[in-house]
Each structure stands twice: as structure tokens, then as C-alpha cells.
Amino acid sequence: MKILGICGSLRKKSNSNKLVKTIAESSGCDFDLIYLKDLEIKPCKGCAACMMNEGKCPIRDDMELINQKLMETDALIIGSPTYGWDVSGAVKTMLDRSSAIYFREIGPLYNEDMPFLGKRPLAGKSAVPVIIAAGFGHERALETLTLYLEHNNKMNVVDKIAEATYAQDVYDLPDVMKHAEQAGEKLGNALKQRSPELSLRYESNNLLA
Numbered sequence: 001m002k003i004l005g006i007c008g009s010l011r012k013k014s015n016s017n018k019l020v021k022t023i024a025e026s027s028g029c030d031f032d033l034i035y036l037k038d039l040e041i042k043p044c045k046g047c048a049a050c051m052m053n054e055g056k057c058p059i060r061d062d063m064e065l066i067n068q069k070l071m072e073t074d075a076l077i078i079g080s081p082t083y084g085w086d087v088s089g090a091v092k093t094m095l096d097r098s099s100a101i102y103f104r105e106i107g108p109l110y111n112e113d114m115p116f117l118g119k120r121p122l123a124g125k126s127a128v129p130v131i132i133a134a135g136f137g138h139e140r141a142l143e144t145l146t147l148y149l150e151h152n153n154k155m156n157v158v159d160k161i162a163e164a165t166y167a168q169d170v171y172d173l174p175d176v177m178k179h180a181e182q183a184g185e186k187l188g189n190a191l192k193q194r195s196p197e198l199s200l201r202y203e204s205n206n207l208l209a
Helices: 017-027 063-071 089-103 140-152 174-191 195-208
Strands: 003-006 032-034 073-082 124-135 161-165
Touching: 003 017, 003 063, 017 032, 017 073, 017 124, 017 140, 017 174, 032 063, 032 195, 063 089, 073 089, 073 140, 124 140, 124 174, 140 161, 161 174
Parallel strands: 003 032, 003 073, 073 124, 124 161
Antiparallel strands: none
């Protein structure tokens, strides 16, 4: 059972990145953390090439690494600061570019009447969105992440964190840290409940390897 944590702030020790790590650590599961600050991710061009080429994006950058990890993970945590009443530009760019995975030849959901919508390979996997604001806009930013997880990808959101810290460090906010730890526990429990299904999937993959 593996969790992917995407740290969307371009400041490594930001509050949102700290909470993503705390949730992952509290899950009791193996996890990988990706820091967007360390990667080059260019904006989506809307060229639709991924629709015509089995989900392969013609833009050559680090987004392929994230897309591959999204396909392999069993659960997802995404964290973002609030910029201009919404997620950061770095996070929004990543969300846009991840739509390429809809057109890879796997996924539990497929609309025969509208095949251009592709599949949803993350459907049914568990997720936790994390939003931090200095003061305002975190509720609106949470809507963006929730739409991405629940509507676009049909994931199961087990908890949500959207907090205004008023420039305080989250490590000095015990209620926020407790919520993050509880969110991690919920995520870990959701994975444990799915473990028989995940084991069957891994066995199938090994047989096909």
C-alpha cells in the first residue's frame, strides 16, 4: 500500500508542505513525497495530443514522473497554499497536465457515448486535499482540489483540511496538527480496508509482468 504526497508550495518548509508530510507519516503506510519546487512542469497547451496518443504528452518535462506515480499510487495527498483565492499556479499547472492519464489504456470508468473524456484510472482510490491560507480564500481553493479529486478523478476523499493560519507555523497550532494526524489515520484505514482488493491487483500485475 503506497501513498503519494504532492507538496505544492514552492517553499519546502511551508505550512501546506508540512501538513502533507504529517498526513503521510500518520497513515502508517509507505509513502513518497514530491515537491513541485524541485520539478519543471510547463503549462498544458490544450493541444489534445494526449487524447490521440494513448495519454502521452508531447511536452518533455518532469510531469511524466508525476503522472507515472499517480498511476502507481494507492492513495493521494495534495497540498497547496492559497494564492489569489485559489490553489497556487504550480498546483493548477500540475492538475491540468495530469489529465493526460485519462487516455491511457487502463481505468475503471469509461463513457462509450463520449470516449473523448477518456478513462479515470484513479477512480476509487482514497485522497486528502490540503489547503493553507494566511487569512482568506482557503475555502475557495479547497473547492478546486475537491472538484479535481472527486469529480474529475472519481476518488474517495476521506478528509479535507482548509485552514487559515494567519502567518503562524502549523507546528504551533495543535488543533491543525491533530486534524492532520487524524486525516492520516483515516487515509491509512481506508487503504487497509481495500487491502484485499489491492493485493489481487498486485498479483494480477505480477502475472502480466
